[in-house]
Amino acid sequence: MESSQVAIIGSGLIGCSWAMVFAAGGFKVKLYDIAQQQLTSALENIRKQMKEAEKSGFLKGALSAEQQLALISVCTDLKAAVEGATFIQECTPENLELKKKIFGQLDLIVDDSVILSSSTSCLLPSKLFTGLKHVKQCIVSHPVNPPYFVPLVEIVPHPETDPSTTERTYALMKKIGQSPVKLNREIEGFVLNRLQYAVISEAWRLVGEGVISPTDLDLVMSDGLGMRYAFIGPLETMHLNAEGVSNYCERYAEGMRLVLNTFGPVPEFSGETVQKVNQALSEKIPVVPKVLDARRKWRDECLTGLAKLKTQMKSD
Ligand code: NAI
Structure with missing residues (x-):
């Protein structure tokens, strides 16, 4: 049974979304980033999104927005961020060298049971994790933007990932209401x-x-x-x-x-x-920030409505 604490590394678009998904599942979330200012605006952004979702009846999970917000804390110290976490979701920019550096740092401070998971969209696990001491605990959990409303997560193991890491990740994703799929081996572009x-x-x-x-x-x-x-x-x-x-x-x-x-x-x-x-x-759709943002907002509202319809129509 997983303990109920996770760490999110990187508090941008995807990091914030994962934080919301885990908090909705009742998990304590520690959100890590390199700059305090980024974390402050990430928290503001999460608060705004949760309040809006609550107001429109789309808040995920059984807890209120305030209760979910109380589960999320922020931190600029990597060691403190991962302390007590059983699952670490890395959400830093899509840059192989940067991600390798971060997994290298994590490799030095984690124990033998925590899962090290990356949100990468296209970097292969063999590129990211080869040579790490804890490679058996490493996996890719690739979400779809915005993960809060589009539940699919592609779970992609490294050739040396322990099958129990894959199973635990799969079970965790199910538990927080996402829709995981397992790839039996890595492949360019995933599926x-x-x-x-x-x-x-x-x-x-x-x-x-x-x-x-x-x-x-x-x-x-x-x-x-x-x-x-x-x-x-x-x-x-x-x-x-x-x-x-x-x-x-x-x-x-x-x-x-x-x-x-x-x-x-x-x-x-x-x-x-x-x-x-x-x-x-x-x-x-003119390429003007205001217009693009409005269209993205409309798209996300459509996805929200579709997510609701899919829940109503669920058949399995
Ligand atoms: P983003 O640029 O919005 O956020 C990246 C965050 O990482 C920023 O808050 C930045 O301050 C932080 N960061 C930079 N260096 C760091 C370090 N050394 N340690 C900790 N944090 C650091 O990027 P986004 O869009 O959230 O993407 C994150 C990951 O998720 C990427 O690997 C991306 O490929 C993947 N992804 C993105 C999707 C999307 O549609 N944006 C969809 C699925 C996956």
Whole structure:
């Protein structure tokens, strides 16, 4: 059984979000950063987000916002931050050398039971953890932004990670209400970004070849595929769109292969297509901080509503 204290290393966007998720799960959270001022604004930001969530009925967990806030404390001393924690979630900038330095420091001060977990979006565990004394306790727990409303966490072990580390991380993520998935081995992009890049890649080719406009391409996802994918994945889609997966393959394998064989090479993501996509998107959403922030706020409100709907519709 995990004791109920965690440490979060780095109090930016993702660190704050993890702090909120753990506090909602009733965990005591120590938030560490290099500058006191950053921690002060992180706490203000967390307070604001929690109060807003409480007001609109979207606060996670059984405790009130004040009770959850009382569980979070801040600290600029790494040793004090991890003291008593059974789980450490690293959320520093996506920079291999910096993260290696931090895990190297943690390696010297932790015991043999704490889990050292990284939020990295794309650095492989073998790059991050190789050579650490506590490598068996190291793992990647990759969240999706914003983790407070998008629950998926990709759990990616180092080849030397102890299976019990993976199991404990998985159980912990479940306990705090996230939706963990286990990768059996590391792979570039993990799984979420591999799927995302496959979609971006074909979207880019279709727009680049003039088959469809950028705005219509986005509608295909937001008003088409995406509505379904918010509830069922591509494999269950196959299962339901025929009399089971085997039947789907009998019916559609040839057609799918025919289409897939017409896919082009990996795009360069440069030149004319960048201009074309950028112009269309900038007309719709001008690249001005105020406008972008408003659109992001709207997106997060949509995700909040969707999270609520998914809870109501839960079937397993
Ligand atoms: P951020 O830039 O918002 O926050 C990074 C924080 O780390 C800052 O508060 C900074 O002061 C702090 N920091 C810098 N050096 C430090 C050190 N030596 N020790 C402790 N703290 C230090 O970055 P963000 O977006 O929160 O990303 C953090 C991690 O989460 C990255 O690895 C990123 O790839 C990953 N991630 C980010 C997602 C996103 O959408 N932003 C989604 C999923 C994962």
